[in-house]
Amino acid sequence: MATTKIGIIGLGLMGGSLSIALQESLELFHFIGLDHNTKHCSQALELGLVNEIVHTLDEISHCDIIILTIPVDGIIAVSKQFKALEAQCTIIDFGSTKEKISNSIPKEIRENFVTAHPMTGTEKFGPLAAVSDLYTDKTVVLCDLEKSGKHQQNVAKKLFSDIKMQLVFMGAKEHDKHAAFISHMPHAISYSLANTVMKQEAATSVVALAAGGFKDMSRIAKSSPNMWEDIFRQNKSNLLEAIDSFQAELKKCQEMVENEEWETLNDWMAEANTLHDILE
Amino acid sequence: MATTKIGIIGLGLMGGSLSIALQESLELFHFIGLDHNTKHCSQALELGLVNEIVHTLDEISHCDIIILTIPVDGIIAVSKQFKALEAQCTIIDFGSTKEKISNSIPKEIRENFVTAHPMTGTEKFGPLAAVSDLYTDKTVVLCDLEKSGKHQQNVAKKLFSDIKMQLVFMGAKEHDKHAAFISHMPHAISYSLANTVMKQEAATSVVALAAGGFKDMSRIAKSSPNMWEDIFRQNKSNLLEAIDSFQAELKKCQEMVENEEWETLNDWMAEANTLHDILE
Numbered sequence: 001m002a003t004t005k006i007g008i009i010g011l012g013l014m015g016g017s018l019s020i021a022l023q024e025s026l027e028l029f030h031f032i033g034l035d036h037n038t039k040h041c042s043q044a045l046e047l048g049l050v051n052e053i054v055h056t057l058d059e060i061s062h063c064d065i066i067i068l069t070i071p072v073d074g075i076i077a078v079s080k081q082f083k084a085l086e087a088q089c090t091i092i093d094f095g096s097t098k099e100k101i102s103n104s105i106p107k108e109i110r111e112n113f114v115t116a117h118p119m120t121g122t123e124k125f126g127p128l129a130a131v132s133d134l135y136t137d138k139t140v141v142l143c144d145l146e147k148s149g150k151h152q153q154n155v156a157k158k159l160f161s162d163i164k165m166q167l168v169f170m171g172a173k174e175h176d177k178h179a180a181f182i183s184h185m186p187h188a189i190s191y192s193l194a195n196t197v198m199k200q201e202a203a204t205s206v207v208a209l210a211a212g213g214f215k216d217m218s219r220i221a222k223s224s225p226n227m228w229e230d231i232f233r234q235n236k237s238n239l240l241e242a243i244d245s246f247q248a249e250l251k252k253c254q255e256m257v258e259n260e261e262w263e264t265l266n267d268w269m270a271e272a273n274t275l276h277d278i279l280e
Numbered sequence: 281m282a283t284t285k286i287g288i289i290g291l292g293l294m295g296g297s298l299s300i301a302l303q304e305s306l307e308l309f310h311f312i313g314l315d316h317n318t319k320h321c322s323q324a325l326e327l328g329l330v331n332e333i334v335h336t337l338d339e340i341s342h343c344d345i346i347i348l349t350i351p352v353d354g355i356i357a358v359s360k361q362f363k364a365l366e367a368q369c370t371i372i373d374f375g376s377t378k379e380k381i382s383n384s385i386p387k388e389i390r391e392n393f394v395t396a397h398p399m400t401g402t403e404k405f406g407p408l409a410a411v412s413d414l415y416t417d418k419t420v421v422l423c424d425l426e427k428s429g430k431h432q433q434n435v436a437k438k439l440f441s442d443i444k445m446q447l448v449f450m451g452a453k454e455h456d457k458h459a460a461f462i463s464h465m466p467h468a469i470s471y472s473l474a475n476t477v478m479k480q481e482a483a484t485s486v487v488a489l490a491a492g493g494f495k496d497m498s499r500i501a502k503s504s505p506n507m508w509e510d511i512f513r514q515n516k517s518n519l520l521e522a523i524d525s526f527q528a529e530l531k532k533c534q535e536m537v538e539n540e541e542w543e544t545l546n547d548w549m550a551e552a553n554t555l556h557d558i559l560e
Contacts, residue, residue, distance in 0.1 A: 226546065
């Protein structure tokens with residue numbers, strides 16, 4: 001059985017967890033890591049997430065598969081720096097936005113490229129946050145797959161199937177609209193909630209009174225500002241539309257309370273309950 | 281060792297979990313249940329949450345301790361129906377709002393009464409949702425405790441200590457203001473988020489794309505409309521103030537994205553991150 005060379009650019013939660021998951025499959029891999037954060041490089045080596053560290057794109061560009069697990073602006077920047085790639089090389093980016101990335105990949109390497117969004121993560125980051133089951137039974141959205149080469153399509157499908165993900169196919173534009181509502185706008189809400197409560201409440205009250213609901217709703221406010229600044233920038237218009245829709249809904253709630261329309265409020269809450277008939 | 285008679289009015293998550301937790305302590309108890317939902321009554325009996333079911337307030341009013349685990353409007357209604365109580369009887373309500381309740385208790389039984397808010401719960405309800413560790417290591421806020429009799433103060437402190445809760449003391453008015461920001465407004469957000477996403481997204485997209493963040497943020501949108509309608513009504517003005525503050529913060533986020541003030545946005549996200557220095 002041949003050893004597959006996998007390059008991971010960005011040795012954090014996503015890249016590290018991918019390595020652990022692949023190492024649990026039956027294939028043979030050699031992992032080459034690249035990250036400008038030298039501490040993350042040595043941690044990734046120590047944790048056995050990579051077999052070696054390299055320092056330039058050239059050194060990683062001969063891998064069979066190259067994974068980009070870096071913030072979404074970095075994905076666009078790096079994709080422009082690749083020199084001519086071998087026809088069989090597959091690059092897969094794991095970014096949370098897809099349209100700008102899909103449209104920015106240089107023509108010469110567009111067939112090498114697969115744009116994917118694994119719908120998973122935690123608020124933690126760095127190689128120490130890597131876990132074996134981050135991808136298990138989660139969904140990955142493969143976008144604009146017709147723009148990738150046939151070989152690359154197959155490599156990506158096999159890779160995500162090997163780590164037990166469910167594959168969904170979608171246009172990048174459509175993906176970004178859905179992601180704005182289901183992921184990006186909820187992050188804006190969580191950051192806003194955390195800042196609202198910290199302005200209003202003394203630390204002692206927060207600690208004493210925060211129950212499970214508040215903890216859940218503020219958990220993703222711990223997410224990396226650098227990663228999310230990029231996502232908000234790349235998905236700006238969809239995000240603003242999603243925030244507008246949410247604000248209209250919250251305003252409706254506010255007006256029902258203000259005007260004491262309790263029966264209508266009760267119906268509106270019962271409507272919200274039905275989300276969980278879909279989700280569970 | 282004498283057997284303490286405990287009456288539980290409202291045989292749901294909170295009342296049922298209290299029974300389980302008390303049964304794990306070293307004391308002897310006899311539990312008497314009252315609930316207008318006959319299915320909940322028989323479930324509570326089957327699950328061993330209560331030893332007997334009664335059908336009138338009179339039959340429960342001779343208990344040593346009476347727990348009110350019903351929606352907050354119900355607490356006020358029931359408190360007005362108690363006839364003269366024995367001097368040693370302790371009534372404890374578990375409502376999520378405290379000012380209206382504290383001020384509505386008839387004078388004749390005010391010393392019998394302790395108004396408490398255990399800061400715990402799940403989105404589930406009914407006796408089948410009861411669990412043994414719902415209260416363990418959580419906070420309970422005891423409000424306006426100086427209005428309760430000395431005996432009742434001691435009974436309540438012992439009861440909550442026995443189920444391993446941390447005691448916090450606060451005026452009812454102050455409690456309601458904090459609770460609006462840390463609990464009630466986040467529920468309004470979660471309901472709004474669920475309704476926004478369901479209007480925008482097809483069920484298949486929600487299922488395919490919902491990751492941990494969205495699931496966490498929409499979890500409490502599954503909460504009981506009847507319970508939360510009452511809470512929103514009783515804490516109306518504080519809730520509206522909290523929603524206003526949150527909306528201002530979300531608007532700030534929206535404007536930073538709109539105006540592409542990315543550095544300021546990044547700082548604002550980093551500020552939100554610091555909540556978790558307090559919480560964890």
